[in-house]
Amino acid sequence: MAKRRVKVAVTGAAGQIGYAILFRIASGQMLGPETEVELQLLELEQALPALKGVAMELEDCAFPLLKNIVLTSDLNTAFKDANYVVCVGSVPRKEGMERSDLLKINGGIFTAQGKAVEKSAASDVKVFVVGNPCNTNALIAMNAAKGIPSDRFFAMTTLDENRAKAQLALKAGVDVSSVKNMTIWGNHSATQYPDFYNALINGKPVTDIITDTEWLKGDFIKTVQQRGAAIIKARGLSSAASAANAAIDGIYNLVHETPAGQTYSMCLASNGEYGVDKGLIFSFPCRTEGGKIKIIEGIKHNEFGQEKFKLTLDELRGERDAVKSLGLI
Numbered sequence: 663m664a665k666r667r668v669k670v671a672v673t674g675a676a677g678q679i680g681y682a683i684l685f686r687i688a689s690g691q692m693l694g695p696e697t698e699v700e701l702q703l704l705e706l707e708q709a710l711p712a713l714k715g716v717a718m719e720l721e722d723c724a725f726p727l728l729k730n731i732v733l734t735s736d737l738n739t740a741f742k743d744a745n746y747v748v749c750v751g752s753v754p755r756k757e758g759m760e761r762s763d764l765l766k767i768n769g770g771i772f773t774a775q776g777k778a779v780e781k782s783a784a785s786d787v788k789v790f791v792v793g794n795p796c797n798t799n800a801l802i803a804m805n806a807a808k809g810i811p812s813d814r815f816f817a818m819t820t821l822d823e824n825r826a827k828a829q830l831a832l833k834a835g836v837d838v839s840s841v842k843n844m845t846i847w848g849n850h851s852a853t854q855y856p857d858f859y860n861a862l863i864n865g866k867p868v869t870d871i872i873t874d875t876e877w878l879k880g881d882f883i884k885t886v887q888q889r890g891a892a893i894i895k896a897r898g899l900s901s902a903a904s905a906a907n908a909a910i911d912g913i914y915n916l917v918h919e920t921p922a923g924q925t926y927s928m929c930l931a932s933n934g935e936y937g938v939d940k941g942l943i944f945s946f947p948c949r950t951e952g953g954k955i956k957i958i959e960g961i962k963h964n965e966f967g968q969e970k971f972k973l974t975l976d977e978l979r980g981e982r983d984a985v986k987s988l989g990l991i
């Protein structure tokens with residue numbers, strides 16, 4: 663069977679996450695063994711020599727699926743006919759900062775990138791934002807690219823979902839693959855709501871398996887919400903290999919059919935689901951069915967869940983209002 667060929671643009675490709683993600687995209691772990699890839703890598707001018715070194719290493723891997731590599735500091739060259747644009751390039755936070763502190767620093771990048779996506783990318787482009795604060799950066803890019811349907815913009819809560827699954831599996835003493843439907847609601851931030859009430863372990867409600875509800879409501883949620891900060895404290899740098907792994911998982915989820923009965927977490931533009939303002943980039947439970955990405959509706963929240971949901975929604979509304987007042991949307 664003839665293989666499909668796609669162009670994948672990655673911004674900030676010489677950074678930490680770039681170094682961990684490119685090899686996995688090129689090996690086929692993101693789009694599958696039937697898809698050949700051309701990488702179109704964007705970096706700041708001063709990082710192009712380092713990027714050249716990364717490209718040499720990619721060549722040295724002799725990946726059968728990797729058909730071309732473009733290195734550039736020009737947005738329109740990077741995004742030309744791109745089917746996937748993975749927006750990593752931006753400044754990471756340092757110890758003591760919240761991700762929203764990066765709004766002013768990184769927000770501007772996403773206006774230019776949104777415009778370039780609209781001008782140069784393929785008509786079926788999907789934009790996946792990793793750079794923080796990723797929900798609101800995706801909102802900025804989406805608003806700068808009004809000619810592109812808003813359902814093509816995504817931001818990543820896959821890392822939070824993976825972290826939450828791992829914590830639940832450790833506590834329950836089960837294999838991580840037995841934890842399913844672990845929805846992260848809202849913002850990729852310290853207000854996110856990792857919804858253990860609606861998650862499953864071996865097909866049963868988490869609360870049937872882990873009966874220490876105080877742990878679930880307290881330490882579990884806090885650990886997931888604060889994991890990024892804990893990694894920065896320990897490593898002196900923000901998470902990179904796990905972030906790249908999550909981006910691979912997240913895009914894999916978008917482009918592959920979701921197994922029956924399962925959902926994945928993804929930030930995407932609301933159409934009013936669950937009372938979230940239309941157009942806000944919010945993390946919902948999703949499925950990919952027949953190639954289409956759907957938000958799964960009808961999940962119920964108890965009083966605890968409703969309170970957590972409101973906190974993260976209010977924070978995202980605040981970020982939206984802040985970028986509005988900065989003239990970014």
Ligand SMILES: NC(=O)C1=CN([C@@H]2O[C@H](COP(=O)(O)OP(=O)(O)OC[C@H]3O[C@@H](n4cnc5c(N)ncnc54)[C@H](O)[C@@H]3O)[C@@H](O)[C@H]2O)C=CC1
Binds near residue numbers: 901
């Ligand atoms: N959504 C998530 O779960 C996660 C998001 N992140 C975020 O990902 C972003 C990247 O993290 P790292 O790779 O660790 O940072 P890094 O500093 O190692 O790499 C970023 C790269 O982006 C480049 N860059 C900066 N501005 C650019 C622009 N305008 N155009 C193109 N390239 C540009 C830099 O030259 C640098 O090479 C940060 O914002 C970080 O906070 C990190 C972990 C998880």
Ligand SMILES: O=C([O-])CC(=O)C(=O)O
Binds near residue numbers: 891
């Ligand atoms: O916390 C950070 O700044 C990096 C990040 O988004 C994460 O690790 O979840």
